Amino acid sequence: MTTRYGLHGKLTASEGNRDKLAAILLEASRLVSTAKGCQLYLISTDKEDDNAVWVTEAWDSKEDHDNSLSVPGVRELIGQAMPILASMPQEGQELRILGGTGIN
Amino acid sequence: MTTRYGLHGKLTASEGNRDKLAAILLEASRLVSTAKGCQLYLISTDKEDDNAVWVTEAWDSKEDHDNSLSVPGVRELIGQAMPILASMPQEGQELRILGGTGIN
Numbered sequence: 001m002t003t004r005y006g007l008h009g010k011l012t013a014s015e016g017n018r019d020k021l022a023a024i025l026l027e028a029s030r031l032v033s034t035a036k037g038c039q040l041y042l043i044s045t046d047k048e049d050d051n052a053v054w055v056t057e058a059w060d061s062k063e064d065h066d067n068s069l070s071v072p073g074v075r076e077l078i079g080q081a082m083p084i085l086a087s088m089p090q091e092g093q094e095l096r097i098l099g100g101t102g103i104n
Numbered sequence: 105m106t107t108r109y110g111l112h113g114k115l116t117a118s119e120g121n122r123d124k125l126a127a128i129l130l131e132a133s134r135l136v137s138t139a140k141g142c143q144l145y146l147i148s149t150d151k152e153d154d155n156a157v158w159v160t161e162a163w164d165s166k167e168d169h170d171n172s173l174s175v176p177g178v179r180e181l182i183g184q185a186m187p188i189l190a191s192m193p194q195e196g197q198e199l200r201i202l203g204g205t206g207i208n
Contacts, residue, residue, distance in 0.1 A: 022202055029203070030205070032205070038205065038206070040204070040205070040206030040207070042110070042203075042207065043201070043202045043204045044110050044201045045202065046200075047200065048197070056110075056199075058206065093150055093151075093158065094152070095158055096150075096151065097146055097147070098130060098147050098149065100130065100133040100144075100145045100147045101133045101145045101146075102137075102145055102146065102206075103144070
């Protein structure tokens with residue numbers, strides 16, 4: 001069975017910066033939308049955590065995900081996000097997507 | 105901005121039953137794939153937890169999600185899954201999906 005590479009991870013913004021962080025990540029989602037192997041890149045807020053932004057990704061392979069860091073503009077967006085992140089650690093999972101509905 | 109209703113939740117199978125649980129959930133994803141408002145319903149395993157199956161959902165609204173429990177066959181699948189689940193609690197998040205790429 002062909003599986004996909006998935007990531008579901010939380011970024012926590014410093015106080016008052018959640019919406020700015022979400023806007024940066026939405027811009028990142030536009031940049032990677034045409035990257036090889038990108039199936040899904042969703043940006044969400046969390047009903048239980050006012051400072052959290054979740055990124056939910058599906059890629060044809062981990063290699064495709066890793067290569068997305070080289071998409072023009074992505075590193076600049078990471079640079080914009082870093083100063084408004086709260087201290088780590090991060091939370092989340094690496095997933096092996098077996099299938100389902102909603103991606104090709 | 106229109107947002108979507110998201111759920112990312114972990115189900116833990118009793119020892120040796122992960123693949124059976126995943127198969128039940130993949131069947132559920134087929135049943136709900138044509139349900140009103142279903143944008144995404146992915147089934148994944150976890151690289152760090154051999155007994156875990158994650159379900160990642162996106163719906164036009166929480167109401168659409170709740171109505172999906174009435175899709176013919178879904179309750180029967182829940183009945184098949186219950187006996188092979190390990191004890192709770194569950195882990196996961198309710199999400200407010202702001203946007204991104206990969207769903208309509």
